[in-house]
Amino acid sequence: MRGLRRDRCPLPGPVTGLTVPLSDLEMIGSNRSGRLTGESVTDPSWDQQNTDGPAIARALRLVPGGAFAVVRIVVCVKQVPDSWAEKKLNPADNTLDRDAADAVVNELDEFAVEEALQIQERLGGPDDCQVTVLTVGPEKAIESVRKGLQMGAGDGVHVVDDAIHGSDALATSAILAAAIERLAPDLVLMGSESTDARMSVVPAMVAERTGRPQLTFAGKVDIADGTVTVQRVTDYGYDVVEAPLPALVSVVEKINEPRYPSFKGIMAAKKKPVETLTLADLGVEPAVVGLSGSWSAVQEFAARPPRAAGTVVTDEGDGGTKAADFLSAQKFI
Amino acid sequence: MPVHPLDLIAADSLLDEEELAIRDTVRQFGVDRLQPHIAEWFEAGTLPARDLARELGGLGVLGMHLEGYGCSGTSAVAYGLACMELEAVDSGIRSLVSVQGSLAMFAIWRWGSEEQKQQWLPAMAAGEAIGCFGLTEPDFGSNPSGMRTRAKRDGSDWVLTGTKMWITNGAVADVAVVWAQTDDGIRGFVVPTDSPGFSAPVIKSKLSLRASITSELVLDNVRLPDSAVLPEVSGLKGPLSCLTEARFGIVFGVVGAARDCLETAIDYSVNREQFDRPIAGFQLTQKKLADMTVELDKAFLLALHLGRLKDAGVITSEMVSVGKLNNVREAIAIARESRTILGGNGITLEYPVLRHANNLESVLTYEGTEEIHTLVIGQAVTGLAAYR
Numbered sequence: 101m102r103g104l105r106r107d108r109c110p111l112p113g114p115v116t117g118l119t120v121p122l123s124d125l126e127m128i129g130s131n132r133s134g135r136l137t138g139e140s141v142t143d144p145s146w147d148q149q150n151t152d153g154p155a156i157a158r159a160l161r162l163v164p165g166g167a168f169a170v171v172r173i174v175v176c177v178k179q180v181p182d183s184w185a186e187k188k189l190n191p192a193d194n195t196l197d198r199d200a201a202d203a204v205v206n207e208l209d210e211f212a213v214e215e216a217l218q219i220q221e222r223l224g225g226p227d228d229c230q231v232t233v234l235t236v237g238p239e240k241a242i243e244s245v246r247k248g249l250q251m252g253a254g255d256g257v258h259v260v261d262d263a264i265h266g267s268d269a270l271a272t273s274a275i276l277a278a279a280i281e282r283l284a285p286d287l288v289l290m291g292s293e294s295t296d297a298r299m300s301v302v303p304a305m306v307a308e309r310t311g312r313p314q315l316t317f318a319g320k321v322d323i324a325d326g327t328v329t330v331q332r333v334t335d336y337g338y339d340v341v342e343a344p345l346p347a348l349v350s351v352v353e354k355i356n357e358p359r360y361p362s363f364k365g366i367m368a369a370k371k372k373p374v375e376t377l378t379l380a381d382l383g384v385e386p387a388v389v390g391l392s393g394s395w396s397a398v399q400e401f402a403a404r405p406p407r408a409a410g411t412v413v414t415d416e417g418d419g420g421t422k423a424a425d426f427l428s429a430q431k432f433i
Numbered sequence: 434m435p436v437h438p439l440d441l442i443a444a445d446s447l448l449d450e451e452e453l454a455i456r457d458t459v460r461q462f463g464v465d466r467l468q469p470h471i472a473e474w475f476e477a478g479t480l481p482a483r484d485l486a487r488e489l490g491g492l493g494v495l496g497m498h499l500e501g502y503g504c505s506g507t508s509a510v511a512y513g514l515a516c517m518e519l520e521a522v523d524s525g526i527r528s529l530v531s532v533q534g535s536l537a538m539f540a541i542w543r544w545g546s547e548e549q550k551q552q553w554l555p556a557m558a559a560g561e562a563i564g565c566f567g568l569t570e571p572d573f574g575s576n577p578s579g580m581r582t583r584a585k586r587d588g589s590d591w592v593l594t595g596t597k598m599w600i601t602n603g604a605v606a607d608v609a610v611v612w613a614q615t616d617d618g619i620r621g622f623v624v625p626t627d628s629p630g631f632s633a634p635v636i637k638s639k640l641s642l643r644a645s646i647t648s649e650l651v652l653d654n655v656r657l658p659d660s661a662v663l664p665e666v667s668g669l670k671g672p673l674s675c676l677t678e679a680r681f682g683i684v685f686g687v688v689g690a691a692r693d694c695l696e697t698a699i700d701y702s703v704n705r706e707q708f709d710r711p712i713a714g715f716q717l718t719q720k721k722l723a724d725m726t727v728e729l730d731k732a733f734l735l736a737l738h739l740g741r742l743k744d745a746g747v748i749t750s751e752m753v754s755v756g757k758l759n760n761v762r763e764a765i766a767i768a769r770e771s772r773t774i775l776g777g778n779g780i781t782l783e784y785p786v787l788r789h790a791n792n793l794e795s796v797l798t799y800e801g802t803e804e805i806h807t808l809v810i811g812q813a814v815t816g817l818a819a820y821r
């Protein structure tokens with residue numbers, strides 16, 4: 101397993117040992133990843149039914165004294181430029197120009213919110229399972245927290261601080277991790293990637309930093325007996341992976357169909373509490389985040405070159421061979 | 434960078450966060466669930482009303498501006514914005530919602546007994562039950578006071594006989610609010626559509642509002658208990674109060690249809706080249722686009738102004754007439770003008786413009802014709818009634 105050496109990676113706040121490989125994410129933190137239960141299914145039409153009924157009572161953890169504890173879920177959401185809009189970088193500091201396009205909630209994060217709400221419904225409702233939406237981002241990013249609240253989450257946390265601007269995945273994960281340590285939920289749910297950066301590394305990084313087992317690319321999630329079980333979507337089907345709570349799960353879009361916020365939800369959201377936190381509140385050193393604290397930086401960028409004209413192969417009986425030659429020259433076959 | 438016609442007047446800056454969220458939710462629903470199918474429904478001359486009612490009920494659209502009984506309780510402006518987004522897809526879908534929320538549900542909510550409200554409103558808000566509203570008759574349209582449908586007493590029961598015409602949602606309804614003559618003037622009745630003697634044959638071969646179900650209602654000695662009458666109103670005031678509600682939704686709705694036409698025309702004209710340049714670059718085309726933009730913006734501002742007056746509780750039915758007359762008239766003009774910009778393509782179902790123009794023919798006629806609203810305004814400013 102390759103990874104950043106620990107001594108090169110400043111760790112803000114109370115986080116555990118960090119090993120963040122920049123590739124080979126399958127292997128990341130394997131000691132703390134969910135346990136493969138041995139079931140590996142190749143049928144792509146796998147069952148999406150969620151368990152319910154008996155699982156409900158068992159999911160509530162028995163705490164000393166015999167009372168049932170409330171299951172607490174934090175869903176991380178990110179505000180991104182509209183996925184359909186053309187994105188622009190700001191030439192002043194090579195960061196994303198967030199004013200250039202309409203801002204929306206990262207699509208996959210809506211699936212994570214939906215999953216949290218479905219888990220909440222299965223566990224009996226808001227008295228048995230609390231759903232909190234967490235975002236790190238500029239002032240305007242509170243809109244993405246609101247969207248989660250409109251869908252039905254109970255409360256929100258918005259980490260906002262000028263020093264955060266320009267943070268890369270590693271720096272962002274440090275802030276998220278600190279907020280999660282503070283909220284100490286049983287389950288963290290995230291989308292498996294964001295449509296702007298598309299790195300798919302933040303869930304793994306946050307799991308590492310918070311010492312939680314990570315169960316990534318989940319197509320189905322169940323909680324029972326203090327254990328979370330997911331169907332981890334693979335190229336060939338899915339693996340069943342389980343881990344004890346507290347844990348972190350990232351979801352893929354086949355997991356559910358996010359609801360539209362209902363009008364009652366939209367109106368109720370205005371009255372739901374949103375806590376605003378700064379880096380100081382979280383004990384995160386400004387030096388380890390933002391443009392200066394980031395480990396990766398955009399050195400330069402250029403507009404995509406215009407599309408070159410395609411190659412036209414005239415079929416003189418040997419069209420198949422020519423097409424195959426073309427593909428093999430491009431290393432496609 | 435070209436600016437959207439409504440951004441030219443910063444239209445969104447007049448809406449608050451909640452109004453925008455409701456608007457965006459309905460818009461997204463339209464894009465995801467309605468747009469992909471609407472041309473098909475229009476062509477087939479139908480619409481999956483039951484499924485749509487459930488989905489719209491889930492969002493909270495049905496009877497959204499009413500309080501209690503499972504209704505969302507939004508502002509009138511929010512209701513208008515929802516109508517605008519639905520009608521940007523098709524007037525037929527907005528009609529389903531208008532008739533459900535503003536005619537059938539409003540009649541029960543405003544004039545019904547507690548028992549009637551409990552029985553029908555929560556199911557109608559959820560889209561589990563569909564309602565229709567029977568006022569117009571084959572021989573009485575603009576002049577409903579002459580209606581022939583009669584409700585006679587028989588012991589403590591009522592017996593209804595007559596025919597209603599052009600009834601939106603009729604054939605798919607679970608409940609019909611039917612207006613009939615009685616010995617004490619016009620009264621409203623809550624009629625379950627499975628009552629013996631009730632039938633709702635569909636009106637076929639429409640060239641307008643095809644993605645909407647329009648029926649006759651035939652009432653052949655329909656026997657109803659005393660509790661079926663709407664207890665709180667008698668006279669034409671009952672149905673007219675409902676029509677004012679529904680017209681209010683139209684004032685916003687048609688702005689949506691016009692917007693969709695103008696967006697289509699702009700997009701088409703920028704991309705369509707003739708004489709080696711985009712047709713949008715010709716001054717004649719720009720005059721059309723500019724005039725349509727100005728009228729669209731004015732129509733939006735008028736609708737929003739009336740919405741604010743309604744939320745303040747000071748709107749009158751004459752004010753709603755001003756909105757209906759202007760906005761439907763301008764919307765249909767925009768739809769027709771947009772059609773010219775699309776040339777031959779404009780007459781197909783591939784593009785929404787002629788579909789909208791055809792739909793707006795119905796909208797021009799129902800809920801008070803253009804002529805009747807003209808006469809209402811004429812009477813308001815002169816004190817002289819010209820139509821009765």
Ligand SMILES: Cc1cc2nc3c(=O)[nH]c(=O)nc-3n(C[C@H](O)[C@H](O)[C@H](O)COP(=O)(O)OP(=O)(O)OC[C@H]3O[C@@H](n4cnc5c(N)ncnc54)[C@H](O)[C@@H]3O)c2cc1C
Pocket residue numbers: 532566567568569571572573574575576598599600601602642647795798799800801802803804805808819820821
């Ligand atoms: C698609 C569709 C759906 C409908 N849905 C419903 C529904 O759900 N429930 C319902 O009750 N009704 C419904 N209607 C009926 C609608 O409200 C009537 O069509 C409308 O009121 C006009 O009545 P009419 O068609 O009988 O026309 P008429 O009243 O006969 O009018 C014909 C023409 O004469 C004009 N005219 C009439 N009187 C005067 C006057 N005094 N001065 C000048 N001009 C005049 C009219 O403006 C019109 O141009 C629907 C209609 C349509 C087309």
